[in-house]
Amino acid sequence: MAQPAILSVDDDPSVSRAIVRDLRRNYGERYRIVRAQSGDEALAALKEMKLRGDPVAVLLADYRMPGMSGIEFLEQGMDLYPAAKRVLLTAYADTDAAIDAINVVDLDHYLLKPWDPPEEKLYPVLDALLDAWVTSDRKPVTETKVVGHRWSARSSEVREFLARNQLPYRWYMSDEPEGQRLLEAAGADGMRLPVVITCGGQALVEPTDSELAHHVGLATTPASDFYDLVVIGGGPAGLGAAVYGASEGLRTVLVERTATGGQAGQSSRIENYLGFPDGLSGAQLADRARRQVVKFGAEVITTREVVALEVNGSARTVRFADGASLDAHTVILATGVSYRQLSAPGLDEFTGRGVYYGSAVTEAARCSGQDVYIVGGANSAGQAAVYLARGASSVTIVVRARSLDDSMSHYLIQQIRQNPRITVRACSEVIGVEGDDHLERITLRDNTTGRTETVEAQWLFLFIGAAPRTDWLDGVVVRDDHGYVVSGPDLVVDGKRPRGWELERVPHHLETSVPGVFAAGDVRSDSAKRVASAVGEGAMAVMLVHRYLAKP
Known part of the structure; x- marks a missing residue:
């Protein structure tokens, strides 16, 4: 060395x-x-x-x-x-x-x-x-090689998985000389892509996220089968909970399905987070937070999907899709939200091939000098627009509302208005996309006049609201009409406690209808949907965990 x-x-x-x-x-x-x-x-x-x-x-x-x-x-x-x-x-x-x-x-x-x-x-x-x-812990940084096709949806997913998990990699096009040499060395025919070559020289053909995580050194299996606290979800709320749980002596494990950071981890620039006047990227925030979690002794488990939550006496059991399970005294639900899927002809076909949900940072380099369209009017869409406008020829934000004023932070609206490369098409929506092997055309409708227009474009990024993805909690904890988890005082209606609540006390502030199970961040009903509030709720949930452990 x-x-x-x-x-x-x-x-x-x-x-x-x-x-x-x-x-x-x-x-x-x-x-x-x-x-x-x-x-x-x-x-x-x-x-x-x-x-x-x-x-x-x-x-x-x-x-x-x-x-x-x-x-x-x-x-x-x-x-x-x-x-x-x-x-x-x-x-x-x-x-x-x-x-x-x-x-x-x-x-x-x-x-x-x-x-x-x-x-x-x-x-x-x-x-x-x-x-x-x-x-200090300075493990040598090794380089993973990814060989794929530009318009392969799975190739795009693998690159995003590696990037969001802060794992360095080098990308090779399958039709370029070096990519072909790597495929030949790996014994791959190039028909099944991507091919991932680990730093140890092992070739993985079309690997799943779990296989990829295992071979690139991410922890996928917990070291124990019982903990004081299981945190489900690795966004700002989950990371905040894991930091405070582990730093205060709780045996803590954080379980994440894809990568730490959540939706915030995909943000190109967060400028309204306290203590960072010059802003920081979501990836930087997620990386620093993850290192803090590990520093205090919590485990971070990735590519494990939680499919069920059970009450077994004083234990709370978390079940995974592969049939394995974990038991703990307490659980914090910090699963955040996912982008809603847009229903329009062609979108499913071209997802990962010009149409992306989030992913602006991962794909930004390939948008240089081209026309980009973004659907959505919240902060994530605004941050992506400002970031992509650095290299793109033009960026068009498509929103159904009359303006961005009711859904986006003022500082972002000001940046968008001052950027000559960014245009906002209000009262409009995408009603279809077309192309051969990748996105080539987008059809837009003006909802005020009813007129439609087809534009040439190879890049469409969707940030169209959020869905909590809590179907796996149906019948276990109380949720509102939109699927968000109800907690604390909101569980007590007309003086009546939630069905099945047998304790004399009322639920703690962030506690769900299951004692010892708490909700923090965007997954919680009526939460603020901001990074700072999510981190704060994660820390507050740990305080309530201590209160529960002292007197269930």
């Missing part, structure tokens, strides 16, 4: 030479010192090292750089090397910005310039950070 790297980036040549000189003098025998004079140059070096699998121990970045500030570089650099220690070089006048960066990029330290003498002001800081890095 190559020597771990310490990367320094500063646009001032004299400062850059000085810090590299000091770094080489004290660390040159044990570490590779990499110098860059711009954020773009430093990112290019990081990406090259990432592809080679070289480890990076520390990132040092000057705060004031043209084009890309030190904070912006560290924010992008941490996505490539999340375990690398991050240091910001600042002048005295910029200390407030450095302090703000602690929240934005999880800054480990900031150094005031000049740092002379380095024996007092530089080396002790780096020695402590390097010691922490050496003792």
